[in-house]
Amino acid sequence: MCWDLIQSKEDWAILLRSRVLRQSTCIKHHVFSSIWSGTKNEYQVIRDNSRWIVGNGASINFWLDDWCGEPLVQSFNLQPVQVSQFPKKLCNYIQNFHWYLPAEVSQMLPNLRSFISQVLIPRQAKDDFLIWKHNLTGILTLKDAYEFKRQHFPKVHWTKTIWSKDFPPSKALLVWRLMLNKLPTDDILTTRGCSLPSMCSLCGKFSESSFHLFFECLYAVNLWCWLAATINRTLHFQAPEDMWEISNSSWNPQCKVFGSVHGSFCPPLVVITATMINIINSIWYARNQMRFKDNKNPWKTSLSNVLACTTLCGNLTTAVASSCISNFVLLKKFNVILHPPRAPKIIEVIWKPPPPNWIKCNTDGSSNNLISSCGGVFRDINSNTLLCFAEHTGMGNAFHAELCGVMRAIGLAEQYNWSNLWLECDSAIVINAIKNKTLIPWEIRNRWENCMYIISSMNFFATHIFREGNACADSLASLGLPLDHLKIWFDAPDCIKSSLARNKTGMPEYRFVTF
Incomplete structure (x- = not known):
């Protein structure tokens, strides 16, 4: 109920917020409200365990709300009175979908611009969105609330x-x-x-x-x-x-x-x-x-x-x-009848070149439980390599790395004006995420939506391929683990040349599936 009160757009929530909230802090005096009486004790808990995803900035207090990891007054060790003369809403610091800082703010906090530049602004207007930090979707469900409040015991292996x-x-x-x-x-x-x-x-x-x-x-x-x-x-x-x-x-x-x-x-x-x-x-x-x-x-x-x-x-x-x-x-x-395994099904996997005037990009992600990376290769109708890339994506799982590979590929396609793009990867959940943004972790949702905005003006489609046919991208993703920046090759690195040759000649790979 407290979560709905803070982020709901319904009339009851808007009315109650106007009564009990003052600049992201709750009132100290009593008001006659059965809803507020039951939820006010949880308000600070919600505030401490949630943060804002930046949209148009109209709902976010630039200085007091958590939208970039922690409130700015905490990051720069400021007192609220020191920033009281500056605009409060985050929308006042955005112009034409870019960050804008007044001269007096930049003069007082010279490092602020580089600090907030780490937060992406969406390329299209949308509302700000409050998310729950402790799950991937950012939506606080009854199950999440129970798991957060209940007493946790150590897990046992048996x-x-x-x-x-x-x-x-x-x-x-x-x-x-x-x-x-x-x-x-x-x-x-x-x-x-x-x-x-x-x-x-x-x-x-x-x-x-x-x-x-x-x-x-x-x-x-x-x-x-x-x-x-x-x-x-x-x-x-x-x-x-x-x-x-x-x-x-x-x-x-x-x-x-x-x-x-x-x-x-x-x-x-x-x-x-x-x-x-x-x-x-x-x-x-x-x-x-x-x-x-x-x-x-x-x-x-x-x-x-x-x-x-x-x-x-x-x-x-x-x-x-x-x-x-x-x-x-x-x-x-024990007189148990043996259940022999079924014979595996053999699937032929063949990489296919793109149609005329199209560019095909195969991407993949790699993770070793500590760090992750992504990689990809762009090829034309003749299976000639146009560009390869590999990039370290920080701490994250394989799904996060796969998503970063897709986003990097879309960004490079925009940069080189490849407007007809066929994207292919070996993660079915990434293909589904292109159609359903709720699958995207909230940490990279703005970047993902910016990529979806880019492909809305392109001829674009995405398909799934088994990992046996995605060996080139897989090798490039592994190359990204030790890197500290994006690396681009216009000539294919030696580690993928044999796989590129097999793809170019149409040689099949084989996948063994046991049902």
């Missing part, structure tokens, strides 16, 4: 292992409760103030605790020893979290590669994880049967139930098997 579509939720829930110390064992009940004599219902020798019941009790030890013998591993548990090391690191990398094809585990990992989940559930079931019904289940009976449930999970999984013989033997021990 959550996705437990909550998998391969395991029944009822069984996964019990293991989840065990990992969070929420199962009502005697030690947990004691911490909740329920004092009672404690005795393990399965072994009858020691007091019951979560760790003893599931890992130290003779009943549990028999089940874990059977699993250790089956998978030929030594199991040693000092905490419940240790059991996930079996599925996380005990299997060769080949298994994990096959498991990632469908975003799931490979069958051996599904089977091992399902076995551990079923062992926990069987121990808990046997404990409750003994404690509440005086019905003792031998551990071999529980073992038969574990095997049956694990076989069912292994046969119903959609994960595919690897060619590892040890995994084949393991699956057969």
Whole structure:
């Protein structure tokens, strides 16, 4: 509600803002308003975690609002009284879509012009836009507000292992409760103030605790020893979290590669994880049967139930098997039917030159999780290289680098008067972003909209190509990582000459797709 109050164009928001806001600060006295009473405590939170995207400047206070990283009075260590004689609205400092500073402002702050020049002004008139800093779109949703206000806990590695579509939720829930110390064992009940004599219902020798019941009790030890013998591993548990090391690191990398094809585990990992989940559930079931019904289940009976449930999970999984013989033997021990991977589909990828009087530019981005870069190559109808470029794009992910490559290509096309431009890249989301600007991160939205304004006066279209056909741009993007400025080649660098030759002769590349 406070977010809507600040940035909404509806009549109620405009009226309430006129009552409670004074030059980007809220009033101190009380007003009779049910809306303001419930939102005023969050006003400063919103202000501290949002900033303005510059449009026409009519809604932005040049000195007090955050539109260039932080308010200018903070950046230049000024007091509001020192700038009170200067125009307040940012629109007073824009003329013909360029920055304009009065002489007295430039004289007082000589570094101000270079500081604000880092902020792009849109080439067409549009309203200022308030954005939320902590997401890419800049729009504060109910989900974002909840994530910002809620208490955050450290992430644990075993959550996705437990909550998998391969395991029944009822069984996964019990293991989840065990990992969070929420199962009502005697030690947990004691911490909740329920004092009672404690005795393990399965072994009858020691007091019951979560760790003893599931890992130290003779009943549990028999089940874990059977699993250790089956998978030929030594199991040693000092905490419940240790059991996930079996599925996380005990299997060769080949298994994990096959498991990632469908975003799931490979069958051996599904089977091992399902076995551990079923062992926990069987121990808990046997404990409750003994404690509440005086019905003792031998551990071999529980073992038969574990095997049956694990076989069912292994046969119903959609994960595919690897060619590892040890995994084949393991699956057969659990009577699991192998799911061989499908034969890959082979797609022929051929780079195509542009039509007559058109220029084609292939772009790509590169990122190493620390820095990113972009690159591209312009070619004509005869596949002759007109221009290559590479540029460091600062800290950012691959998507940010891909967008910077597209924007740089459009800027160069405008600079060299190439009015018929065919843009091609290997990122489908970038192609979609050309049609839907909400996909663009707010940090570069003004630059992106300026590029969209440029192509509105050009003959322009964009297409997607698989990365196998975009090798030239990919190599150029990698060249940009160590650079500190834009680099342009009119003769192709040596690293892409072989790829350019293959493209020029129409030689195909091949893409192998596994479904």
